[in-house]
Amino acid sequence: MSTTIMEFPDQEYILPGTRTCAGCGLPIAYRYILKALGPKTIVTHPACCLTILHGIYPRTPVAVNAVNNTFASTAASASGLAAGLKATGREDYTVLAMAGDGGTFDMGIQALSGAAERETDFIYVCYDNEAYMNTGVQRSSATPSGALTTTTAVVPKEQPKKDFIQIMEAHHPAYLATTCSSFPGDLYNKFAKAKDIRGTRFVHLMVPCPSGWGFPTRDTVKIGRLAVETGVVVLYEVERGGPIRLTGKSLSMARSGRKRPVEEYLRPQGRFKKMTPERIALFQQEVDQRWAGLLQRAGF
Numbered sequence: 472m473s474t475t476i477m478e479f480p481d482q483e484y485i486l487p488g489t490r491t492c493a494g495c496g497l498p499i500a501y502r503y504i505l506k507a508l509g510p511k512t513i514v515t516h517p518a519c520c521l522t523i524l525h526g527i528y529p530r531t532p533v534a535v536n537a538v539n540n541t542f543a544s545t546a547a548s549a550s551g552l553a554a555g556l557k558a559t560g561r562e563d564y565t566v567l568a569m570a571g572d573g574g575t576f577d578m579g580i581q582a583l584s585g586a587a588e589r590e591t592d593f594i595y596v597c598y599d600n601e602a603y604m605n606t607g608v609q610r611s612s613a614t615p616s617g618a619l620t621t622t623t624a625v626v627p628k629e630q631p632k633k634d635f636i637q638i639m640e641a642h643h644p645a646y647l648a649t650t651c652s653s654f655p656g657d658l659y660n661k662f663a664k665a666k667d668i669r670g671t672r673f674v675h676l677m678v679p680c681p682s683g684w685g686f687p688t689r690d691t692v693k694i695g696r697l698a699v700e701t702g703v704v705v706l707y708e709v710e711r712g713g714p715i716r717l718t719g720k721s722l723s724m725a726r727s728g729r730k731r732p733v734e735e736y737l738r739p740q741g742r743f744k745k746m747t748p749e750r751i752a753l754f755q756q757e758v759d760q761r762w763a764g765l766l767q768r769a770g771f
């Protein structure tokens with residue numbers, strides 16, 4: 472039984488005054504994640520825009536306990552927290568490991584892979600803004616091909632985005648889900664579900680970043696919706712390596728057979744301004760191939 476946005480808890484865990492940029496997708500998502508997980512949550516995060524959101528010690532707008540770990544060690548830090556809670560009989564707490572794409576796809580991969588293989592009891596969320604944003608928009612292995620960043624400033628990135636979701640699927644975690652900050656119902660329900668499952672739970676969360684992607688701050692929700700409506704992001708979940716279940720908008724798109732052209736997602740973003748028609752066609756082809764594969768796995 473899923474919860475609608477009108478039924479979300481009134482309690483807020485992010486108070487006014489975060490230091491993220493205007494229009495950032497991250498606090499939108501984080502607000503609903505914490506509503507779903509509740510006050511008995513301990514967050515561990517490395518250096519990233521989430522650290523900026525958490526503020527400068529001793530002040531913070533976030534009303535749950537948090538640890539700021541080093542860049543490559545989010546899953547190691549979460550493993551330590553899970554072990555400590557178990558040893559002290561406080562397993563009613565949820566450990567939430569939360570890192571960016573740089574801190575996950577690139578630098579955090581070994582600690583996360585090891586912890587996931589050991590079925591360590593935590594929720595790991597990679598919020599993906601597709602570059603090292605906090606330090607000035609450097610490309611990461613999550614940056615899509617065709618995107619401009621400060622380290623691919625003249626020639627857009629040539630390599631495709633690393634398929635990190637597949638890498639995590641190969642670990643057969645207790646729960647794996649993909650979601651996006653523009654779909655609060657989908658996001659909330661996936662975290663509420665993950666909370667009640669034991670073992671490693673991995674969530675890939677797409678968060679549009681107006682500063683790094685080059686779109687007006689008022690369009691954050693719209694860009695996230697376009698990511699899903701064009702099939703660039705597909706909303707789904709998998710439990711223990713079982714069949715995949717499409718959710719929300721992606722499920723209704725699969726049923727209707729309607730998907731918007733990727734150009735509608737690419738054109739409003741400054742980072743894709745150097746994409747040629749040939750490159751856009753290639754991007755469309757990649758998105759179509761992945762969409763077809765996921766539809767097949769979901770039984771469509």
Ligand SMILES: Cc1ncc(C[n+]2csc(CCOP(=O)(O)OP(=O)(O)O)c2C)c(N)n1
Pocket residue numbers: 518519520521542543570571572573574575600602603604605606611
């Ligand atoms: C070992 C190490 N290398 C580099 C840095 C500098 N650094 C801090 S935040 C950051 C970018 C993080 O990118 P990502 O994980 O994608 O999170 P985002 O900033 O995009 O939210 C970098 C490179 C660091 N803190 N530690």
Ligand code: SF4
Pocket residue numbers: 490491492493494495496497520523600604605679680681682683
């Ligand atoms: S750089 Fe992007 S992700 Fe980071 S705080 Fe600003 S808008 Fe948010």
Ligand SMILES: [Mg+2]
Pocket residue numbers: 571572573599600601602603604
């Ligand atoms: Mg990032």
